[in-house]
Amino acid sequence: MLTHPLLPKRYQVLRASWGVFHCHLFPRSPKIISPACLCQISTLSTTNLIQDYIRDGNINDARKLFDENPASCNTVAWNSMITGHIRHNQMQSALELFDRMPVRDVVSWNTMMSGFNKTNDPHKLHQLFSQMNRAGERPNQFTFSTMLSGFLNSFDVLVPQLHGLILHIGLHSNIFVGSALMRGYTHLRDRYSLCRVFDDILTKDISTWNALLVGYTDLGFLTEAQITFDTMPEVNIISWTTLVNGYIKNKKINQARHMFDKMPQKNVVSWTTMIKGYVQQENYTNAIQLFISMLNSNTHPNHFTFSTLLDACAGCSMFLLGNQLHSCILKSGLCQELVLSTALIDMYTKNGDIKSAFTVFESMKAKNTVSWNSIIGGCAMHGLAKRALSEFKKMTENGVNPDHVTYINVLSACVHGGLVEEGEWHFHSMVERYGIKPEMKHYTCMVDLYGKAGEVDKAVRLVKEMPFEPDAGVWGALLAGCGLHSCYEVANGLENLGKDYSSIYNMLIKINGEKGAWGRVIEMRDGVMERGGKKQKAGSRIEFSLGVS
DNA sequence: CTAGGGTTAG
16 A cells, blocks of 8 residues: 555655564554554555645645545545645635545634635635534634734724633633734734733743734834834844834834844845835935845845835836846746736836836736736826726726726726716726725716816716815816816806815916906915915926936 | 744736
């Protein structure tokens, strides 16, 4: 039974020393091994083999062995097989095995849960948890930490509930459960419970302390975070990076840089964090300088670093650097990273090179909502309205669900192409077909669409129907339409016009000026000046990218 | 065989 074509070399050795193996396991057994013993040995070795294969990433041989020896597979073998499928993102196969396994233990349930956690499917996770309880399986510390991390963005409310169960079972002192709970309470922005859970963990390790640091920085308690950092029994590179990132998240870029410079050592993550900080502040010069220092310190950039830098290139039109980064990405073998391709598409469209954007887009093997959004948005930005709509059609045909950003892009494509009917159709279908409620931006697009097309009445009606108070964008779009089609009366007759926005007054002034209503113009201009309004400065992207401005 | 802490895209 131990002879098998799939047995790797080290097991051939085991087979050769069969006697030793036999004596070691069953020292008192007769020379001729009974069938029951053989079966036991076989199960042990099959399970070990499957585990070895999976550890080596060899899912196919593992599955072959598994399928060909059903009698030698115990629950551990089944669980290992499920783990293997999950590691290879084969959730369907994992689920299929889980459904037909003869005996499930707590590990089987936990493994499936971690799978759904990986695929970001909190509903399935939730479902599995109740099934598990119905089946009479008792959740353990693994179950709770998986559940807690899976529920962070969807079932936040369940965090205290799970906490109750955890206290009941007595698992609150487990470091894994504890740090998962701390993350949960950080999401709930509950500082008191965060500290409470931290105190309940009797033997804290460095991850526990780091979780507290994350909690404090996320909630904006920078002083507490700094004190924690200074009093921690030990700090590692993760603690340092957490603190730097904490200052960045709270817009204290200089303090972040101060800590960053004090770091005893830096890795890709810490460099990327600091670079991202500067990109967020639109301080692209420092971001690039830091990137160069990073390369000089012999730290290799990863896909996080590249996407951050591409974001910078998109932000300030550094076309050359963007191109160079694309070459680096191709060389580094990271070009199939979904996020990177999406960042590349965005960089190309914002630098005016829609053709390259399409090249990247078409080279992608897997596309998600964000990637489709970036190409549709790119088409819209380049005035390719029809193309944007046809890409949208392809997206839905490919089974990728649109979201609210998709519709902002689709509607703005309609605006650029003057496609009123199509725009109306999509505006309605977003709720009816996908249940996406239109937000302010969607209304802005529609107002813009009607305004540009000269249907100012429809635009006004839409503004009145809107479920929220219009912002500067909506008023701006409406007034732009009025200006374009000389609707002087409509513009001046608007009630509740956004009086707090000086840009709105500037547009009104322009409309009145064109009509020759100078009295009103002067009156409004004085009003704007009294409020301390300034004339908007014009800027050029070219000047910006040359560093002139 | 299953679980925790720091960086990414529209």
